[in-house]
Amino acid sequence: MATRTETSPINKSLPVDGMSRWQQIKPFSPFSREKFRQLVITGKAPQPVKFSERCTAYSNRELHKFFADPLNYSAEVK
Template sequence: MASKEESVIGLPKDGFSRWNDLAPLAGMSRETIRQRELQGKFPRRIHLTKRCAVWKNQELHRFFADPLNYRAEAA
């Protein structure tokens, strides 16, 4: 059973996740995720530095709860 701070998908409910944390759960390539981000069908990444991108765990939970109907919030 998942702890209080982790959900069923294995990511904490709050905080950020990098690609290595997300890749096993996503089932998609980086390019597919990038294209879906541009279409607003996947949470948008946040660049902490030029080479370090992360995704908000709250948005990832929203996506995994209903991937077909997910729409990213307007920036």
């Protein structure tokens, strides 16, 4: 099985529109992946969208709101 290497450069900013997976969010997040997951569970971080069993992404608009004020952010109830 071939190994997968990351050849694309990391974006210096998070796009305003669209969806992002954890690896795209990671450079901008002051939290570890596990802490971010815990914040999602408690509704204090943007809720993920599951596209499949192994593909989860987050709305970039909600991520921008979250990163602007993480202490006062509250996820929308759907």
